[in-house]
Every structure is written in structure tokens, then in C-alpha cells.
Amino acid sequence: MYYSRKRLTSDLPEEMTMIWSCTNEKCNGWMRDNFVFLAQPKCAQCNSFMEKGEKMLPVLANTSPNQTKN
Numbered sequence: 001m002y003y004s005r006k007r008l009t010s011d012l013p014e015e016m017t018m019i020w021s022c023t024n025e026k027c028n029g030w031m032r033d034n035f036v037f038l039a040q041p042k043c044a045q046c047n048s049f050m051e052k053g054e055k056m057l058p059v060l061a062n063t064s065p066n067q068t069k070n
């Protein structure tokens with residue numbers, strides 16, 4: 001039974017998504033790996049280094065023009 005799990009977002013499917021999260025424990029900055037084009041990104045909020053991780057996120061429609069190359 002999954003009824004106990006409230007869904008605040010609409011009916012978007014979620015998947016484990018590669019992300020970068022800020023290494024500064026006082027900062028909760030993170031970004032999707034899809035949007036990172038550097039080998040070692042820095043946090044946009046505090047400029048700390050970021051580390052790779054995973055997070056459950058709603059699946060994004062792939063609208064990035066850079067990813068439609070054939």
C-alpha cells in the first residue's frame with residue numbers, strides 16, 4: 001500500500017537523478033548533473049566545491065537544446 005506516502009507534487013514520475021551537492025554543510029545547494037558542464041563545479045550559492053550524488057527528482061522533460069544532437 002502506497003497510500004501513506006503523500007504526494008505534494010502532482011503526478012510527476014520520479015527517478016534517481018545524478019546531482020551535485022554542495023560540500024558545505026551549512027548550505028543546501030545542489031544542481032542536476034545534466035546542467036553541469038564542468039569537471040568540478042562550484043556551488044552557485046556559496047562557491048564551495050560540490051560532490052556527486054543521487055537524489056529522487058521528478059523526471060524532467062528534456063528541453064535542453066544541447067542534448068538533441070544526433
Ligand SMILES: [Zn+2]
Nearest residue numbers: 022027043046
Ligand atoms: Zn553551497
